[in-house]
Amino acid sequence: MNTTGQPFIKMHGLGNDFVILDSRTHALALTPDRVRAVADRHTGIGCDQLIVIEPARNAVSDAWMTIYNPDGSQSGACGNATRCVAWLLMQESGADKVVIETVAGLLDAERRGPLLVAVDMGPARLDWRDIPLAQAVDTLHLPISTGALVDPVGVSMGNPHAVFFVDDVEALDLAALGPVLEHHALFPERANIEIAQVLAPGRIRMRVWERGAGITRACGSGACAVAVAAARRGLMGRAAEVVLDGGTLAIEWLADNHVLMTGPVATSFAGRLDSSLLP
Ligand SMILES: N[C@@H](CCC[C@H](N)C(=O)O)C(=O)O
Numbered sequence: 001m002n003t004t005g006q007p008f009i010k011m012h013g014l015g016n017d018f019v020i021l022d023s024r025t026h027a028l029a030l031t032p033d034r035v036r037a038v039a040d041r042h043t044g045i046g047c048d049q050l051i052v053i054e055p056a057r058n059a060v061s062d063a064w065m066t067i068y069n070p071d072g073s074q075s076g077a078c079g080n081a082t083r084c085v086a087w088l089l090m091q092e093s094g095a096d097k098v099v100i101e102t103v104a105g106l107l108d109a110e111r112r113g114p115l116l117v118a119v120d121m122g123p124a125r126l127d128w129r130d131i132p133l134a135q136a137v138d139t140l141h142l143p144i145s146t147g148a149l150v151d152p153v154g155v156s157m158g159n160p161h162a163v164f165f166v167d168d169v170e171a172l173d174l175a176a177l178g179p180v181l182e183h184h185a186l187f188p189e190r191a192n193i194e195i196a197q198v199l200a201p202g203r204i205r206m207r208v209w210e211r212g213a214g215i216t217r218a219c220g221s222g223a224c225a226v227a228v229a230a231a232r233r234g235l236m237g238r239a240a241e242v243v244l245d246g247g248t249l250a251i252e253w254l255a256d257n258h259v260l261m262t263g264p265v266a267t268s269f270a271g272r273l274d275s276s277l278l279p
Contacts, residue, residue, distance in 0.1 A: 001140030005272035010045065010062070012266050013080030013244030015217030018177015019047040020085065021273075024055050024063065027224025028278065037277050039070035044277055051081045053088070061101040062089050069212025076104035079249075079261050083109065083117040087265045090117075104158025105153025118262040121221065124228045125156035132160065134188050140232055146170060146180050149195065153229035154208065157259065160191040160211070161225035165233065169197045169207045178243045192219060196226045198235050205243045217246030224259040227251035 002186060007026065009020045021028060030052065038044045046061070047070065054064040055082035065085050067078040082100055086109030089098045096111045109119040125131070126139050131154045136142055142162060162181060172195055181193045193209040193226040206217040206226045208249055223242040230236045231253055238253040249263040 002272045002274060004142065005275055006029050006052055006278050007270065007272050008045065009270045010047070010268040011081075011084040011088075011249060012245055012246075012268060013083050013218060013220060013263055016049075016080040016103050016219060017268070018045050018049050018051045018080075018081050018084060019045050019076075020051045020053065020088065022053045024053060030068070030278070033134060034278055035068045035072045037071065038273065039068075041247060045271075045273070048210070048213050049078055050076075051078070051085060057101060061099040061106055062093075063098075064101050067102065071212040073212045075159045075211070076102060077121065077221040079119065079121055079224060080158070080218055080263070081117045081220075082107055082121070083261075084265045086119060087111075087115070087118050094180060100153065102158065105275070108219045112262055115265050116262065117265055118260060119220075120166065121157055121259045121261050122154055122258055123257045124224070125158075125182050126154075126228075126232075128154070131156045131190055131191075134186050137186075144181070144184055146184075149177055149181065151162055153232060155225040155228050156193075156229075157221040157224045159221055160187055160189055161194060161229075162187070163194045163196055163226050163229035165230075165235065165267075166195050166197055169195045170207050172207075174207050174215055182209060182211050187229075190221055192225070194219070194222045194226050194229075196230065198230065199243065201271050202236055203241045203243065204230055204236065204240060218244040218249070220249060220261050220263065223249045223251055224253075224261055228253050228259060 227240040
């Protein structure tokens with residue numbers, strides 16, 4: 001039995017799964033190669049994102065969170081992991097509120113039930129420079145298309161998203177279209193690609209191709225981007241139930257431009273990393 005390796009906890013939000021490492025008391029020698037090794041579902045632990053909890057960097061936050069994709073790249077936002085980390089920190093302290101900081105800013109989170117967490121994901125950023133895009137265009141109508149996917153909305157939730165509205169999300173080959181759009185020249189930092197279908201007033205179905213990860217069962221920041229995009233296009237109001245492959249998130253685009261996301265968290269198992277993965 002491995003009793004000396006770095007401890008980890010495996011959690012997920014709606015099937016979007018994470019290996020979570022705690023480096024608040026000691027530094028971890030993570031490199032892109034090591035992130036890829038841990039995230040590998042055949043030879044590592046396997047996850048959609050590797051998350052590192054680090055010491056708080058200012059007086060108002062409880063911890064810093066670094067987000068790695070399985071290709072070794074970093075992201076500024078991960079909604080589902082923010083709920084999971086918030087839950088871990090609230091379990092640890094007994095508090096019902098916590099503030100988590102990422103490169104994108106401070107995120108307020110609070111307990112809404114035994115395994116239910118709400119996170120203020122911060123402001124929706126809608127300027128082309130913030131997404132970022134390679135050129136000055138109207139983010140309500142990005143001038144790109146691939147196959148049946150045309151005319152997306154650009155949104156940054158601290159990470160870049162392009163939201164395509166379609167008649168039937170199930171009918172599209174997202175595995176083929178996603179990587180082409182993720183790497184489109186309009187997105188200098190690549191993009192997360194969402195396809196979305198309005199089911200009813202206030203209810204929207206989405207599927208996601210995540211930057212650096214591929215198709216996942218859920219993407220919290222993507223659900224926020226979809227709700228914001230739908231409201232901007234006048235397809236619904238500012239509150240939405242977003243139905244992902246792994247379940248449903250409640251999203252509200254608040255009057256102050258912040259986006260509130262509420263959804264479940266779950267713990268799968270805990271263990272220690274083999275030293276071949278992280279010496
Ligand atoms: N699963 C996440 C998003 C993770 C980061 C994303 N792939 C990116 O590169 O921006 C979520 O729940 O938001």
